[in-house]
Amino acid sequence: MTRVSLSRLPGERVRAVDGGTDREVPVSDLPAYVTAREAEAPRWVWDDTARWYPSLLAAGVRVQRCHDLRLGHHLLRRAPAVDGRLLAGEESEHWDRLGPSARSDPALFSIDDTAEHLRADLEDARQLAAVAASPEATRLELLLAAESSGALVAAEMTFAGVPWRLDVHERLLTDLLGPRPLRGTRPQKLQALAAEVRGAFDAPGLNPDSRPELLAALRRAGLEVTDTRASSLRALEHPGIGALLRYKQLAHLFSTNGWAWIDEWVSGGRFRPSYQPAGSSTGRWSSNGGGALSFPLQVRPAAVADDGWQFVVADVAQLEPRVLAGMSGDRALARSARGADLYQGMVDDGAVASRTDAKLGLLGAMYGATSGASGRMVADLTRRYPAAFGLVEEAARAGEQGQVVRTLLGRGSPDLGDAWDRDADDPPADPDSQARLRRAYGRFTRNFVVQGTGAEWALCWIADLRNRLWRLGATGTLTSRPHLVFFLHDEVVVHTPAALAEAVAAQAAEAAATAAGLLFRDLSIDFPLNVSIVRSYADAGKPGLTAEPVAPGASRPQT
């Protein structure tokens, strides 16, 4: 497969290094150039997918595969199995400093002029050499390919957007809050609740949004509270608490996903959040706009497929415990993982008395719980699943000793020094706080290996699904075929013509099996999906709606 590297040159020109030929093309020729080459399926190599791909998508071009040098550099720099010296060279310090390009302003990508016109071909050669020299070359190649595919998916999802019914969202807001208020004022129903709270606590001037004021009012009413969290308030006995809790819930809806959110993030009937692949240190994506990481249940009814289309919503049941079983090669846990419910599998295997205990113990092991019911379950289960629990325990010990850990495919954790830089201005002096930090870092590395490998599984899943979806639609542009519109850690939403919904659901399951094979080979870990075929995202996961396989044609849109 050929590699074509693209670099921006000063002015409206692009350097394309193509099988050894170095040529300049005008930016305006780029979509045509990319399309012409796509038939030969090269890998497009560029500094940042988010910088190049949106305009190509707008021009109707779908890129089949790419290598994202920014993501690659970041990854290889921290990969324990890579010799960092091989990444050094001309302009390499600029690649070290490169951050993600901004969602709305690609100009922010640059740190300075040099960074804006980095030579992609030079960096590409270094990365190829660094990988080739690594004893983990095969796994790193898979990881880099998955990471870059993820970047393509992210750009495509932002381009496509989640179908969004403004009327549904606004009706929902009006029903709960009243008509849209003037800027800077509370909506009617929120205002009324605030008045009710003031009355109940006999605090005429109270602003319920102010923590100190609210705490003072609660204390005056004889309630012993130290914070104003809903979970703390729920335990209190007072006639005003109900109104206060309702106020808090609606105030959150108003400020987080109210009219201002619509103005900012919904356009042309689509919600377009922006994604940042590998935005978190574990390799999970983050989001720097639109709040894609917390797509609240309250507003999901507004996500409605187009007429004649449906959503296929698929999520993995207990992704991380399954990943832990796979990466540790724990045969007992792998056996419990056969079937749709891993926790129930643990009960059926006689490892634990109840599903709740199974969950407590497993999550406790992955998060580093040391006390309470969770901590006790960890101790019990360690005897039953020594390989799995040993793996996270070892990762925790490594972290406590200041060592770097890695995911299955070779992503390295940030080192303890970075963690200190992040958390404290001064290097911790006294032994106590140093020990505390080391334990905190140990909990982080413990979770890193599982969460990070889970992220790798998910990347392989969506990368393969992306290709399958493209093949499923015989013709047409990206958004006239089945296409991904949302991804969050272990869940995807595909927008598809209704007639293809069943096929999409099958492809999602096939892609999950492919991902499992790529990461865990012959260990054959099950990754069962919960799949819903729905018109509205809010209906996903509800039993009964899609429990029975739907005959093709039976799943036509309802109104």
Add this chain to the structure above:
DNA sequence: TATAGCAGCGCC
């Protein structure tokens, strides 16, 4: 007046 930090909430 602008900004950083925190609390609280949402998601996995």
Add this chain to the structure above:
DNA sequence: AGGGCGCTGCTATA
């Protein structure tokens, strides 16, 4: 003393 995120408003600080 359970991991990872982002967003909002309030609060303190300069």
